[in-house]
Amino acid sequence: AQPGAPAPVAVPMRELEWGQINFIHTTDTHGWHGGHLQEAQYSADWGDYVSFTEHMRKKADEKGVDLLVVDTGDRVEGNGLYDGSTPKGNYTSSIFGQQNIDILCTGNHELYQEATVDREHSITVPHFKKSYIASNLDYIEPETGNQIPQAQRYIKFKTKNQGYTIVALGFIFDFDRNANNSVVITVEETMKQEWFQSAIREKPDLFVVSGHVGLRMKEFEQIFRVIRDANWYTPIAFLGGHAHVRDARRFDDKAFAIASGRYFETIGWMSIDGIPKKSEDSASAKATVTFKRRYIDNNVLGLQHHAGVSETDFLTPRGRNVSQMITDARKALNLDHKLGCSPRDLWMTRAEYPNDGSIFSWLENEVVPDAVVNEERADTPRLTILNTGAIRFDIFKGAFTKDSTYLISPFTSKFNYIPDVPYDVAKKVIQLLNSGGPVFNTELDPSIPEQMAPSPFLGKEPTELAAHSHHHPHFFDANSAQQPLVADDADDAVSDDEPQLVGGYTTTDDLGDDGDDAVHSPIKFYNVPNCIQSQAGFPEAADPATVDLVFIDYVQPWIIPALKFSGGDYSTDNITVYLNATLTDVIAGWVGTHWAKDC
C-alpha cells in the first residue's frame, strides 16, 4: 500500500477454492495502480498485487495446478497516476508492465485518443508480446497508413504444470467511438474470418475468451454460440469487464464468465475443475466441469490471507520495488498537492439526486454556473449540459488533491455551444436526453454502460442516430447487482453476537450471493439521470427569449438531433468553442477558489 493509505481492518472472509486451472483477473483499473488512498478496503497497490501473484504462482506449483493472470483492459484514464503526467501514462506503462500477465486485451479507454492507441501499440503490446491479444482490433500505422492487427489474434499454449492446451482470444465489444488510428472489427464480422474459424477448430482442452465486454452484452453471447457450435463439450472460460461490476454468468454447464469490478477495488478469482484432457479422454461429454469464483477486496490483509503468508513475508522484492515506483511517480507528479478541503462527502450514486450530498447537485448548482463561463458571453443567459458519465468517482470529506481532480473527471472533453437558441427550444434538450426513464423500463441491456442511458429518442431515432444508438451518456444503474464499497453506516450495525461488518459489495450473480471474499453489509444506491443542466445568467423578471446552449463536447452527437426534436434547425456549423478548458480544469479551479485550505 502507498504511504498515507489507511490500514484495512479484519473482516469475516470466504476462502478461495482452487481448481485445476485458476485465474486471477483485473479489469477496468483505470490507472488506480496506486490503490485507493482514502478507502482502506481497496488500499493495496500494484506492487502488492505483484507480490500476491508471485505467492499464488508458487502455491499453484506446490499444488501441481495451473494459474493464469489476466487483464481485460481499460487500464487507463481515471487516476492522477495515469492522467497527471505528460504524456499521459508516462509512469503507469512501466508500473503496469511489472506484472507478469498471461493474457491481456484492450478496452475502450485505450482507444478514445490517438495518442493512447499509439502508446498501447508501441509500449504495452511489445512488452506483453506473447500474451497481448487483439482478436478484433487493428492499428493504423502512422508512417504507411497500413491497417495491421494491434496484436496477435489469438494464442495457443500449454499450461505450465499440467500441460493443458489452451486457445485464448481477446476481444473488445463493438465500440465505435475509437480514434482514427484504430479499427474495431465487429465481433460478428471477426467470427467469419478465416483465422477465427481455424482457432475454434484447434481442439484445445479449454478455450479462454478474454474481452473488454460486459458479461450480459451481446458480444460474449455471440462468441459463446459460435465456439460451442464447433466444440460441443470443450469448457470455455470468459473473463470480461467494461460494466464496472462484479459478476459471474453461466452460459451452459461447461461455460462460465467472470467480471471483476472496477478501479482496482477487486481482484477476480475463477477456478475450473474436472477439465478432461483431449489427448487422454475421448468421453469428454461426460466430464463434469465445475467453475468457482471469488471477488477479492484489494487490500493487503486479504491478499496475505489468501496467499497464506505472514505480514513479514508478504512483500516480495519485485512487489516492493513496484510499490516504490508508484510512490516515486506520485511524488514526481505532485499528486498529493492539496487544492482545498471538501466540507462534506459528495456521492455519485450513494446520495439521491438532486440532494445536498449529490456530486451532480454540487456541480449543477455551484461549480458549473460559476466556472463554466466564456467571459465574452458572461452576461448572456446560458444552459450548460454535462453527461453524468463524465463524473467517475465520489469526493470524500477532507483534502481534495491534484489526484482527486482526475479521479472525479479525467477526460479531455471541453465545452462547446450554440449561441442565441430560443429558450423554448433549448430548454427541451435536457428533457430529451433524460427522457428514457429508469433503465429497466427500456429494452436495452442494463449491464452495458453505453446502453445504460436509454435512448433519448425512444423509438423515434433520427436515422443518423440509429446507427450509433448505444452512444448515450453514461447512466449509473442504482439497481445494479453489486455496489461500490464505502464505509459502513452507523445504522447498519449488526447484532452483538455477529461480527461487525464493513459496508461494501454484496454481489449476486449466476452462482449465488457468496462471491465476495469479504462479508459486507449492503449499501443503498440511487439512480441518476443521463445528463444534468445548469442555468446561469437568467434575468429575474422573466424567462429569457434566447440562451446560449453550452454542452460538454462528449454529448455533442445528441445535441443537434435533440434540438431538431425540440423545433430548432441547427447543424454542426452552428457549434463553436465556449470554453477551452476540461471539466478537470474547471473543478480544480473552482475548488482552489471556494474551499478552505486547512483540513
Ligand SMILES: O=c1ccn([C@@H]2O[C@H](COP(=O)(O)O)[C@@H](O)[C@H]2O)c(=O)[nH]1
Ligand atoms: O471522453 C469521454 C469518454 C468517456 N466518457 C464516459 O465514460 C463512459 C465509458 O466509460 P467506461 O469506463 O468504459 O464505462 C462513457 O459512456 C461516458 O459516459 C466521457 O464522459 N467522456
